[in-house]
Amino acid sequence: MGYEQVRDTDPAVADALVGERQRQEDTLAMIASENHASEAVLEAQSSELTNKYAEGYAGERYYAGCGYADEIEELAIERARGLWGADHVNVQPHSGTQANMGVYLAMLDPGDRILSLELEHGGHLSHGHPANFTGKTYEVEQYEVDPETGYIDYEGLREHAESFDPDIVVSGYSAYPREVDFERIQTAADAADAYHLADIAHITGLVAAGVHESPVGVADFVTGSTHKTIRAGRGGIIMCDEEYADAIDAAVFPGVQGGPLMHNVAGKAVGFGEALTPGFEEYARQVVDNAEALGERLKEHGFSLVSGGTDTHLVLVDLRESHPDTSGTVAEEALEEVGIVLNKNTVPGETRSPFNPSGIRAGTPALTTRGFDEDACRQVADTIYRVVDNPDDESVKAEAAAEVSDLCAEFPLYDREDALVDFE
Ligand SMILES: Cc1ncc(COP(=O)(O)O)c(C=O)c1O
Structure with missing residues (x-):
C-alpha cells in the first residue's frame, strides 16, 4: 500500500503514512501494548463503514441502512463468544478505557468506591488515577504488589477489601509480568460484597488462546483491548453474564459513546476470525x-x-x-x-x-x-x-x-x- 490516493490530494499526510509504515518495517516494536494487525484487518478498518452511522445494536438501530453493519457486528460478537466463552459481548467500545468507563457507568454511582492496583505497581490510569475521570468521579484506594516478590499481594488485597469496603475491585494490569490469580481476587471482591472487573487489556489474546487463566465466568465483568495480544485492530470489548447485558449495552450507547466505529468493529470481526484459527x-x-x-x-x-x-x-x-x-x-x-x-x-x-x-x-x-x-x-x-x-x-x-x-x-x-x- 503506497497511499497513492492520499498522495494525490495530500502529500504531507501521505509522506507521514509511508514513513510510519517504513518505521514499523525497520524497527522492533517492543512496546508491550502494541502489535501488528494483518493486512486483512487493516483493510477492514479502512473500509467504507467509516461512513456509516449505526447507533444502537443489531436489529435495533436508530438509523436506516444498517443491514451490513448488523451482519458485521453479529459476526464480531459470535466470534468473540467463540474466543472467550462469555454469555454477553459488547464489541462497540472505542478503546479499552471506554470499555472500563462503560462498566463503571453501568454499575457505580459517583462517589462509589474502587479498589485497584497502584499505577506505579502496574495498574492503569482508567482504574482510578487522579488525572483520569475515575479518580475525579469515584473514591479510590489502591492495592500493591509484594515489595519482596513483585507478585500481587493477594492477602493484603483481601484485607484491604474488607477494610475499605469497595463497590468494585479491579484486576488486570498494564505492567504486571505474572499470571493473575483471578479466583483469589474474586475471593477478595466477595469478602467486600463488591463487583469484580477483570481488565484483561494486555492479555486478551493470551486468555483467548488458553495460555493464561481466564477470568470469564469468575469476574462479573471482563474488559479488554483488541489490539495488544490479539491482532484485531484498535478498540475495546466488554464481556459479562446475561444478567448485566442490558445495563452494559445502555452504558456503552448512549451512556458513554455515540455511533460505534463500525469500520473498527469490522476489523475486530476479521481479527477475531484470525484468532479462531x-x-x-x-x-x-x-x-x-x-x-x-x-x-x-x-x-x-x-x-x-x-x-x-x-x-x-x-x-x-x-x-x-x-x-x-x-x-x-x-x-x-x-x-x-x-x-x-x-x-x-x-x-x-x-x-x-x-x-x-x-x-x-x-x-x-x-x-x-x-x-x-x-x-x-x-x-x-x-x-x-x-x-x-x-x-x-x-x-x-x-x-x-x-x-x-x-x-x-x-x-x-x-x-x-x-x-x-x-x-x-
Ligand atoms: C490494563 C489496561 N486497561 C486499559 C487500557 C486502555 O486501553 P486503550 O488505550 O485502548 O484505552 C490499557 C492500555 O494499555 C491497559 O493496559
Missing part, C-alpha cells in the same frame, strides 16, 4: 516463550526483573541495581536510536519520577507476529544489554543498529512477499 494458539504460546527467553537472557546480563521473570508477554526491568545511573528514559532513548522501540516504566517502590522512571517494559507480541523465536529474542536481549550499558557510545549504537536492521530483514513485516505472518 489453530495457528493463533501457537502464536500466543510463542509470545510467552519469547518473553521468557528475552527475560532470562537479560538476567544473564545482570539485569534485575520485577518478580524475577515473566509468565506473560512482557518483562519489566528494574535498572536500579544493574545501572543505577541510567534512568528508564535514557535507556528508552538510546534503544530507540538503534531501532528498538520500548517504553520507560515505573517500577514498584519507584524512587524517580513517573516522567523519568527507573524501569523499562519490553513485550514480545509484535516481534512474535514478525516470526521471532526464542533465539532471535535472545539476540535482541544481547543488543539491549550492550546499548543500555553504553548509552552514549556511538560505535556500540552503530553496531546495534546494524543488528536490528539484520533482524528486521530476516523477519519482514508488511512490505515483502513472504511477510506478515501466516495466519492459517
Whole structure:
C-alpha cells in the first residue's frame, strides 16, 4: 500500500503514512501494548463503514441502512463468544478505557468506591488515577504488589477489601509480568460484597488462546483491548453474564459513546476470525516463550526483573541495581536510536519520577507476529544489554543498529512477499 490516493490530494499526510509504515518495517516494536494487525484487518478498518452511522445494536438501530453493519457486528460478537466463552459481548467500545468507563457507568454511582492496583505497581490510569475521570468521579484506594516478590499481594488485597469496603475491585494490569490469580481476587471482591472487573487489556489474546487463566465466568465483568495480544485492530470489548447485558449495552450507547466505529468493529470481526484459527494458539504460546527467553537472557546480563521473570508477554526491568545511573528514559532513548522501540516504566517502590522512571517494559507480541523465536529474542536481549550499558557510545549504537536492521530483514513485516505472518 503506497497511499497513492492520499498522495494525490495530500502529500504531507501521505509522506507521514509511508514513513510510519517504513518505521514499523525497520524497527522492533517492543512496546508491550502494541502489535501488528494483518493486512486483512487493516483493510477492514479502512473500509467504507467509516461512513456509516449505526447507533444502537443489531436489529435495533436508530438509523436506516444498517443491514451490513448488523451482519458485521453479529459476526464480531459470535466470534468473540467463540474466543472467550462469555454469555454477553459488547464489541462497540472505542478503546479499552471506554470499555472500563462503560462498566463503571453501568454499575457505580459517583462517589462509589474502587479498589485497584497502584499505577506505579502496574495498574492503569482508567482504574482510578487522579488525572483520569475515575479518580475525579469515584473514591479510590489502591492495592500493591509484594515489595519482596513483585507478585500481587493477594492477602493484603483481601484485607484491604474488607477494610475499605469497595463497590468494585479491579484486576488486570498494564505492567504486571505474572499470571493473575483471578479466583483469589474474586475471593477478595466477595469478602467486600463488591463487583469484580477483570481488565484483561494486555492479555486478551493470551486468555483467548488458553495460555493464561481466564477470568470469564469468575469476574462479573471482563474488559479488554483488541489490539495488544490479539491482532484485531484498535478498540475495546466488554464481556459479562446475561444478567448485566442490558445495563452494559445502555452504558456503552448512549451512556458513554455515540455511533460505534463500525469500520473498527469490522476489523475486530476479521481479527477475531484470525484468532479462531489453530495457528493463533501457537502464536500466543510463542509470545510467552519469547518473553521468557528475552527475560532470562537479560538476567544473564545482570539485569534485575520485577518478580524475577515473566509468565506473560512482557518483562519489566528494574535498572536500579544493574545501572543505577541510567534512568528508564535514557535507556528508552538510546534503544530507540538503534531501532528498538520500548517504553520507560515505573517500577514498584519507584524512587524517580513517573516522567523519568527507573524501569523499562519490553513485550514480545509484535516481534512474535514478525516470526521471532526464542533465539532471535535472545539476540535482541544481547543488543539491549550492550546499548543500555553504553548509552552514549556511538560505535556500540552503530553496531546495534546494524543488528536490528539484520533482524528486521530476516523477519519482514508488511512490505515483502513472504511477510506478515501466516495466519492459517
Ligand atoms: C490494563 C489496561 N486497561 C486499559 C487500557 C486502555 O486501553 P486503550 O488505550 O485502548 O484505552 C490499557 C492500555 O494499555 C491497559 O493496559
